Amino acid sequence: MLTKRQLVILKEIVRLYTESGQPVGSKKLLDQLPMHVSSATVRNEMVHLEDMGLIEKTHLSSGRIPSTKGYRYYLDHLVEPSGVDASDLAVIETSFDQSYHQIDQIIAQSAKILSSLTSYTAISLGPELRDARLTGFRLVPLGDHQVMAILVTDNGAVENQIFSVPQELDSESLEKAIRIINDQLVGLSLTEVIQKLQSDIPQLLTHYMITPTGFLNIFGNVLKKAAQERFYVDGKMNLINPATVKNVDQLKSLYSLIDQNDDLAKLIGVPDQTIEVRLGDELTSDLLRNFSLITATYDVGDHGKGMIALLGPTSMPYSRMIGLLDVFREELAKKITDYYTHRGDE
Amino acid sequence: MLTKRQLVILKEIVRLYTESGQPVGSKKLLDQLPMHVSSATVRNEMVHLEDMGLIEKTHLSSGRIPSTKGYRYYLDHLVEPSGVDASDLAVIETSFDQSYHQIDQIIAQSAKILSSLTSYTAISLGPELRDARLTGFRLVPLGDHQVMAILVTDNGAVENQIFSVPQELDSESLEKAIRIINDQLVGLSLTEVIQKLQSDIPQLLTHYMITPTGFLNIFGNVLKKAAQERFYVDGKMNLINPATVKNVDQLKSLYSLIDQNDDLAKLIGVPDQTIEVRLGDELTSDLLRNFSLITATYDVGDHGKGMIALLGPTSMPYSRMIGLLDVFREELAKKITDYYTHRGDE
DNA sequence: TTTTAGCACTTGATACATTTGAGTGCTAAC
DNA sequence: GTTAGCACTCAAATGTATCAAGTGCTAAAA
Numbered sequence: 149m150l151t152k153r154q155l156v157i158l159k160e161i162v163r164l165y166t167e168s169g170q171p172v173g174s175k176k177l178l179d180q181l182p183m184h185v186s187s188a189t190v191r192n193e194m195v196h197l198e199d200m201g202l203i204e205k206t207h208l209s210s211g212r213i214p215s216t217k218g219y220r221y222y223l224d225h226l227v228e229p230s231g232v233d234a235s236d237l238a239v240i241e242t243s244f245d246q247s248y249h250q251i252d253q254i255i256a257q258s259a260k261i262l263s264s265l266t267s268y269t270a271i272s273l274g275p276e277l278r279d280a281r282l283t284g285f286r287l288v289p290l291g292d293h294q295v296m297a298i299l300v301t302d303n304g305a306v307e308n309q310i311f312s313v314p315q316e317l318d319s320e321s322l323e324k325a326i327r328i329i330n331d332q333l334v335g336l337s338l339t340e341v342i343q344k345l346q347s348d349i350p351q352l353l354t355h356y357m358i359t360p361t362g363f364l365n366i367f368g369n370v371l372k373k374a375a376q377e378r379f380y381v382d383g384k385m386n387l388i389n390p391a392t393v394k395n396v397d398q399l400k401s402l403y404s405l406i407d408q409n410d411d412l413a414k415l416i417g418v419p420d421q422t423i424e425v426r427l428g429d430e431l432t433s434d435l436l437r438n439f440s441l442i443t444a445t446y447d448v449g450d451h452g453k454g455m456i457a458l459l460g461p462t463s464m465p466y467s468r469m470i471g472l473l474d475v476f477r478e479e480l481a482k483k484i485t486d487y488y489t490h491r492g493d494e
Numbered sequence: 495m496l497t498k499r500q501l502v503i504l505k506e507i508v509r510l511y512t513e514s515g516q517p518v519g520s521k522k523l524l525d526q527l528p529m530h531v532s533s534a535t536v537r538n539e540m541v542h543l544e545d546m547g548l549i550e551k552t553h554l555s556s557g558r559i560p561s562t563k564g565y566r567y568y569l570d571h572l573v574e575p576s577g578v579d580a581s582d583l584a585v586i587e588t589s590f591d592q593s594y595h596q597i598d599q600i601i602a603q604s605a606k607i608l609s610s611l612t613s614y615t616a617i618s619l620g621p622e623l624r625d626a627r628l629t630g631f632r633l634v635p636l637g638d639h640q641v642m643a644i645l646v647t648d649n650g651a652v653e654n655q656i657f658s659v660p661q662e663l664d665s666e667s668l669e670k671a672i673r674i675i676n677d678q679l680v681g682l683s684l685t686e687v688i689q690k691l692q693s694d695i696p697q698l699l700t701h702y703m704i705t706p707t708g709f710l711n712i713f714g715n716v717l718k719k720a721a722q723e724r725f726y727v728d729g730k731m732n733l734i735n736p737a738t739v740k741n742v743d744q745l746k747s748l749y750s751l752i753d754q755n756d757d758l759a760k761l762i763g764v765p766d767q768t769i770e771v772r773l774g775d776e777l778t779s780d781l782l783r784n785f786s787l788i789t790a791t792y793d794v795g796d797h798g799k800g801m802i803a804l805l806g807p808t809s810m811p812y813s814r815m816i817g818l819l820d821v822f823r824e825e826l827a828k829k830i831t832d833y834y835t836h837r838g839d840e
Numbered sequence: 841t842t843t844t845a846g847c848a849c850t851t852g853a854t855a856c857a858t859t860t861g862a863g864t865g866c867t868a869a870c
Numbered sequence: 871g872t873t874a875g876c877a878c879t880c881a882a883a884t885g886t887a888t889c890a891a892g893t894g895c896t897a898a899a900a
Contacts, residue, residue: 173892186844191893209850209892249640249656283637290646291629294595296654300636308642310595310652385746400731519863532873537864555863555879843900850893859884870873 150200156181157193158202159226162214166463169391171211216428219440219462223425229471236265240476244483251275251304254487256380258456258480263383266469268460271412272380275303275484276452278339285329285367287322295322297370301338303451304487307374311366321357328352329367338375345371379412392438392461402435406459416457419443422477423470427462438462442469446477448484456480496546502527503539504548505572508560512809515737517557562774565786565808569771575817582611586822590829597621597650600833602726604802604826609729612815614806617758618726621649621830622798624685631675631713633668641668643716647684649797650834653720657712670702671709684721691717725758738784738807748781752805762803765789768823769816773808784808788815792823794830802826 150158160180164172174187174194181190194212197203202218205211214222243261248254255274262270280301288296290310298308313322332349333341345368353360384406393399405411415432427440442464443457456476458469496504506526510518520533520540527536540558543549548564551557560568589607594600601620608616626647634642636656644654659668678695679687691714699706730752739745751757761778773786788810789803802822804815 175891188844207851211892247658249658286634286636288632288634288644290632290644290652294652296644296652298634298636298642304638306636306640306642306656308654312593312595385749388742388745396734399734403731521862534873541865553880557863854889864879
């Protein structure tokens with residue numbers, strides 16, 4: 149158990165280190181501490197904190213920096229989210245103040261705003277699509293044996309993809325198939341649609357088409373693409389930071405980790421807190437040893453939950469970041485709700 | 495005028511410097527030279543070359559490196575494109591060996607192949623769209639006052655964008671408008687379409703619609719997007735190179751230069767040679783002082799010309815790069831021609 | 841028992857001198 | 871025109887001294 153004084157010292161070490169980037173020595177620390185004790189006392193306390201593994205030295209005679217365990221303790225017990233600057237708030241509001249034709253544009257914009265506000269890498273994810281309901285499937289002939297398949301869901305996501313049509317498909321049976329799809333599947337959630345696609349539908353189609361596989365491939369493809377979570381990342385450049393990335397190779401690996409949608413999904417996982425910070429070992433990849441990931445979920449009622457996240461060095465100014473994300477959650481949820489209620493009414 | 499021996503020496507300096515990255519001294523140079531002269535003779539020749547501004551020293555007693563002017567001379571008179579490795583050729587062929595639904599996928603893949611083969615940044619541009627002809631314009635209702643506008647051209651490019659439909663547009667007049675567009679404009683080149691859009695069409699539409707502006711906005715938007723040259727860039731990471739980029743800020747500026755489609759268009763301009771190398775001052779931006787840009791055009795007959803390019807440090811192995819691009823031009827043109835002839839016939 | 845003053849010790853950073861090696865330019869002889 | 875030889879230059883590596891910031895420990899004070 150930590151004494152009151154040790155708590156204050158740990159908290160101050162975290163603050164000073166994130167501010168200055170330099171290891172914190174007993175003298176510097178003393179200037180900032182509210183109580184008046186001698187530097188020797190502080191040193192003694194620091195020895196205790198070090199014994200507990202909460203802080204560490206970079207070399208024998210250096211000042212101390214928080215260890216991963218120390219940050220963990222700080223985040224679990226000490227951090228106090230700070231309020232958001234009026235100027236930051238203004239940036240958020242003006243940046244969101246445009247009309248969007250697609251929800252994905254809002255999500256992409258979110259990542260952009262967050263990364264510019266924080267100078268870290270921002271990741272954002274739209275409301276979950278699994279529970280979104282299919283509102284329509286279209287095939288638009290483009291000529292030259294090509295069609296564009298378009299899938300629309302009730303939460304505003306639109307997925308499209310272009311296919312070369314297999315020769316055996318004539319436009320008549322295609323139209324029939326589409327009618328069946330729309331009759332049978334509209335209104336179901338995407339997960340349900342995926343299930344039905346593996347049971348009822350194929351048989352149903354055989355009544356009207358000779359070989360439904362070609363068509364089912366097309367539909368299945370677009371469906372898969374639509375049901376997949378798609379992360380928007382902004383501020384990748386900000387990963388370049390001598391404190392976290394040692395060499396160019398590491399940077400390249402990091403980039404490919406982040407560009408890979410699946411890897412990113414694995415990294416972020418399923419946060420269970422509203423705002424959650426993971427760092428060091430808690431992150432899946434060895435590449436992220438010196439990183440910290442703050443995830444925040446947001447809630448848009450019937451339309452499900454989404455997520456925004458910041459990826460940066462372990463020594464982030466957590467109070468500010470957590471405060472900021474907390475406000476941003478609300479603003480984003482508001483904007484999305486707004487979008488759902490007003491779309492098309494301009 | 496340079497003597498035979500000076501030419502050999504200049505060429506060798508370029509080769510050794512690109513290989514080693516180190517300034518080349520008289521001794522090292524001597525080992526590689528075919529004729530047997532003394533190092534003093536070589537030194538004398540180097541003084542001449544330096545007087546002509548073709549090579550330079552990094553400091554008073556250092557070896558020599560080619561100057562920008564030296565590279566220019568080398569490229570104009572000395573470079574001999576080398577053949578392409580069998581392995582490189584195999585990579586190109588296997589990477590292209592898939593079926594593509596859209597021409598843009600081929601173009602994007604080109605950039606990917608080139609950057610992975612060269613470890614430089616690769617840029618690619620599809621066949622010119624100005625002369626492409628409009629083959630169709632569609633509006634697909636998605637529900638909730640939203641439509642997707644789709645524009646197809648005869649060279650396989652498909653552009654789509656989603657709009658919220660202005661309230662005053664009912665579906666009936668929309669259909670009429672689309673019929674007019676397709677009747678009047680299909681078969682014309684995009685440049686012609688853009689012209690007509692500013693003259694005949696608005697008046698023509700007023701016969702059938704009350705306020706055509708809403709509709710014209712949508713069409714104009716997609717048209718503009720379709721007619722715009724879109725560059726595909728791959729291997730941006732490779733710009734990180736201590737030889738060319740000194741600090742992180744410069745890197746960020748470079749990235750934003752490359753991400754900005756317009757800036758990129760300005761940078762690349764209109765190459766008049768089949769394969770052209772520009773370096774130093776010849777590039778528009780100050781940021782690119784230490785870079786070299788190799789552009790190569792490719793020709794797909796009726797479907798116009800496109801471009802591929804490599805951006806890297808001035809000290810690239812030009813023989814290999816030029817040889818590679820020359821082969822790649824052909825392969826890409828072949829692949830695209832292939833796409834046009836076989837699309838839809840699988 | 842806790843706190844503090846004092847001191848010896850460690851370490852990274854900085855500055856400076858010295859050496860080494862790769863290279864040059866020049867001169868005089870071939 | 872070419873070459874051997876030599877004095878000279880400079881960056882990079884190496885060595886040395888000093889400084890500042892910090893620590894741990896001990897013994898005395900509170």
